[in-house]
Amino acid sequence: MNIVMQDVILKIENLSKSFGPVKALRGVNFELKKGEIHAIAGENGAGKSTLMNVIDGILQPDSGDIVLDGKAVKISSPTMAQQLGIGFVHQEIALCPDVSVAENIFMATTNVSRSWLMDYKKLEREAVDVFRQLSDIDPSVLVKNLSISNQQLVEIAKALTLDCRILILDEPTAALTETEAQTLFGIMRNLADQGISIIYISHRMVEIFDNCDRVSVFRDGQHIVTNDVADIQPSDVVNAMVGRVIDNLYPEKAAEGAISEETVLKVKGLSEVTRFHDVSFELKKGEILGIAGLIGAGRSEIVKGICQLEGDVTGDVWLNGEKLALRNYQDSIAKGMVYLSEDRKGDGVFLDMSIASNVSALKVEQVAGPLGLIQTGAEEAQAEALGRKLNLKCGSLSDPVSSLSGGNQQKVAIAKMLSVNPRLIFLDEPTRGVDVGAKSEIHKILRDLANDGVGIVVISSELPELIGVCDRVLVVREGRISGQVTGEEMTEENIMHLASVTDAQASVA
């Protein structure tokens, strides 16, 4: 990374921002240079997204300055930010569901367009061009019909079409698999070479160290340090973020013999009309099973199918030796089998309800006394216990979930799953947006649960996580299990090989 650092394009001076009693940013200073890829790291709730929202004009700072090209500016709206050449990929996907992919991508362009009439053909043609670099999404499809990962890609494509000098990417790879992430990094490097400055927020150290020029660390709303990545080690960043050393990112794997012969889950010949076919596998007691695959391979569909959340599924499922005849997801929960959704905003949390009532939602009866009366005390105690376990950072337990940072919302979603003491949990992208510290806490919790005999199945797009946490990884390709890897075979190369289309390469449509 021997980029010649040029002039500072954006400077944040002593910027503060509070939400009521919560001080999200406290006198932050920050510099962005022309043509650099500048990573920002920090715990959940450190204030990263808040700072970006201020830069994009979505939020107004309480005090402090934004200096662009040496001139202090007041950015009052995203419209203005756009005029100033700032592009932003949001942490939370914000797309228009009833509108086509192409229109979503070019919404900003349409907005400033001088022409009166829409030229849909042109839009779709150009959208195809944009996607040529990224992924193959049909631009005429309505966004509401896309999976969450594809929506993430659309969100990225949207920012790429902007004619901007500063591009902000707030955890863009959280829902992407390795392939798409690598494509994105290629594009980023390309843009940086053209002199565009990029702010890149991520919790994945590997990405930061492989692709960025500098890294700034935030903690508790304060800027801690900025370094060239060449000068430091990932552990230094983690240390600065968390304020302590995390020596072991992933917990110990199951010890030799800890995985018993008992099966927790057995799936045989599971099929769904269009989404997946003839899926069979087993999960042993004490084992953590991973599921890998490319975007749209059908991983989520399979586990949702197992717990009867979606789809018209045929096939047999045994839980702890008992053959299940589930009619719906309620039956599944009753049996102790729960699913953590990959789309936390869409179906994971109740944004406008309190943290405590989110955590208790899976089985409110648990916090209710006789006559089905909810005991507010018990409810808050439950949320508090789980929140502490997951290192949840919040104002008060009666605040709405919408006031939490992305990663903390994810923790609420996980707490909800844990609240019912399940016998088997399917976790779909469980650590999406979660910081390194909390992530390793979650991994530890998962291992402990597995040791206690709870079945754990993890779907993740982050291969290092799967490799680090799981004892065995199933790979799904186009709705079928294309293989599995254990022990020494668990390498990114092997998984990628099984996941990608090797034969019949051309048959995409």
Add this chain to the structure above:
Amino acid sequence: MDNTVNLAQADSADNTPFLKRLFRMRETGLIVIILALFLIMSFASPYFLTWANMRAMSMAFAVDGLLVIGMTILLISGGIDLSVGSVTALAMVIAGWLFLSGVNPWVASAMAIALCTGIGAFMGFFVTRVGLHHFIVSLAIMVIARGACLLFTGGRPLGLYTLPPEFKFIGQGTIGPIPIVIVIFLVFVIAFDFMLRRTTMFRKVFYTGSNEKAAAYSGIRTKKVIFLTTTLCSTLCGIAGIIYMARFGSAQPTFGLGLELTIIAAAVIGGASLNGGSGSILGAILGVILLSLVSSSLALLDVSVYWQDIIRGSILLAAVTIDHYLNKRRG
């Protein structure tokens, strides 16, 4: 970390002083506005603060109060019901018609309430199973129920003067100085307010309305919840219809024309969201009281008919604006 609460101290919310908690409540703004109107009216008219006037004013909103309970719960679950006015009328008409055909009035009333419940279930079916929107289904039912009222009465009000006194007692009697109607109203309000705040059953209504998909992913049978709230709303219409019948001693096929908008407005003023997920019985009742208070006051002050609507609309707009700002400042 002064921007986060230490979780160990998190459940201290219950120790906050009562006044502060009151101040934080969603409903406080409305209470303030209503009290202000009360104060103004007490000065404006010497007759305002009389027992008889208070009694008459409360009688005027008591039965609508039942409807607003059902509507609020339905709104919280994410639905809406335009048929409340005509289903209430239908309850009167059917019970009255059965009574005139010789059925015991209590049995007739039970049958009418059951019919309304059935109508609610029918709407619930179309919404949850067929997948139509509440708005359009309840609009169709509004028209059909009104048609049924016409059919059963030939458009003529049914005179039910012969209803037995013990039946009329529900609508016209008093316990001590308190009219039964008000007692029924209070019982329903307190019961439903409590249940909505405290029971697991009704909590699921909030979950469903807040994010139906997330609720389904939390194992809540959201369709069942919506089915039940839709049905409950119509059942309450049935009960309200019977009380009105007992009170007026007649069944009017044209009763409650346009009532749906008043009821929805009351619930919304009281904090219910048209997008579901929030609302409270207390708030909705305050909304009904506010609307009714304004009407009663204008009548008491003998404001010209030609000005009343303008004033009424303006007060409504002013009230919701003030309430909005009061809530914003606290939020």
Add this chain to the structure above:
Amino acid sequence: MDNTVNLAQADSADNTPFLKRLFRMRETGLIVIILALFLIMSFASPYFLTWANMRAMSMAFAVDGLLVIGMTILLISGGIDLSVGSVTALAMVIAGWLFLSGVNPWVASAMAIALCTGIGAFMGFFVTRVGLHHFIVSLAIMVIARGACLLFTGGRPLGLYTLPPEFKFIGQGTIGPIPIVIVIFLVFVIAFDFMLRRTTMFRKVFYTGSNEKAAAYSGIRTKKVIFLTTTLCSTLCGIAGIIYMARFGSAQPTFGLGLELTIIAAAVIGGASLNGGSGSILGAILGVILLSLVSSSLALLDVSVYWQDIIRGSILLAAVTIDHYLNKRRG
């Protein structure tokens, strides 16, 4: 991977045969239902397929068509307007009142339309700046505008028999055999349908309604969009009011009571979503036609009044159910 296609074929949508595209359209279900009703009616009544009947039927929905255009656009942007009926009445009343006070009728009409535009802007202000919900703001305006109608007329219709013939021509004249009203209706429908489908300006309405936040992040001034759609809806009410005035030669303070529900229903039947983000003018107009066709047919067949509402409501429910399934199968 069924949500991805071969990129080379991506823009092939326009090459699909016309019939197939027709079949895919959201509106096809409604067209089928309307055609079916037409067919049934042609057999049921010898008078149905006469020019006079067609003319009477189209005159019955033509002006409401303008209102439904405004409502649909407003719904798409995520709003709703309950005041359409009374604002339309107010336009008639104000224009009529000015005319009777000696103002040139064209000027009076322009002033009335400007007033309605102002009312829309006022509502838009409360929605976008104060942050109240469309529902409650427009409800208050509905009451206020109706009150203003009463105030300006003393509750009595204004006889405008003396309106100059060239003015009445807008409402009563014909071009060849075609009434001007129908011509105006067609012009508005075609213009707005085209604009809504094709112009960048109106696409922003879809974006705003579909996800206001996303639209704002893309630099769209969503508040401005909502302000404008709210205003446009009221302006169209003003125009409709003037046409009605010219057609009837009178201004009725009670005009359009309850009209809001019919108009919203028509838009929703035509595919507009109450949550914003989708809808079409063509669909909404088909919705108006369907509702009007049913009413007209029942009148033509001399169906007993006591049955009409029941049948009308049932047909409405059946139609939306059928349409829903037709769309589902295609979708």
Add this chain to the structure above:
Amino acid sequence: AQAEGIMCEPGETYIMNVMVSGHPYWVPVYQGFKQAAEAFGCETVFSGTPDYDITKQIASFEQDLVKSPAGILLHPMQSDPFIEPIDRAIDNGTEIVTFAADSPNSKRTGYITSDNHAEAKFAAEEIVKQVGDSAEYAVLENPGQSNHDLRVTALIAYMEANYPNMKLVGRQATNQDSNAAYRATASIIQANPNVAAIWIPEAGSAEGAVAVKLEAESDILIMHADVTPTTLEHIRAGNIHMSLNPNQGVQGFMGFMAVHLANRADIFDPFNDWQTSGFNPVQIPFMDNGFAVITKDNADSFDLNVYMEGRDPA
């Protein structure tokens, strides 16, 4: 194809067209219309719109015309909007008679109604007779509906002109809604403890008003126009003093006669200039159908449900 005699030809049809067609007011009117028609061997149709909607009523009227009826007895919801359709009908040879509401600027053949002024005058005199000529009184009203409006404004004007000591202390719009009437009457009674009488132009509001009277144990004198079974019972019980009910049957009967006779000008050759002027003397330009006073004593005759037993409403 004009008939030879006074009797109808087979298939000769007369239509009665109204708005809010489910309203009970029309029921006895149509019975009168039908009975007259039957006497002449004519057929009748009850038509109009169930809605309070001028556009729909005009559409239904025009659809009636499509069927080329012999004549239409019309209750125009508003006067001026019907000018053009009525004139067109007359030009095409269909006789149109209006009832209970008029379209005076049209070429309609005739108009039959009850005299709201007379009702109001009667009511005013009765109130004065009961409570004296220097007392407080109140009215409920229904702005926008012309006959109800007239009943109220005429009474107030009459009082002002003839009994200056009668004081109007309450005037509230209740729009036929009994709960609104309950609220308004309660407030009026609260604010004016001495109010002695209340005049209500329709029966729906009277039901609400009488509920207040009973609850507040007030001795206010209630008088209203029209009647419902409930107000009838209250009249029997003495809670309502009396009601003035337009003679609906006569309205329908004479309404039919007016249309029918207009169709048969040639059965009568009167001593006047009709052949040169074209004005047909059998066209009756205006008729008052009168009204009935319902009191305790004659209440039994005004139970519409009893009257309708065994009769077909349509």
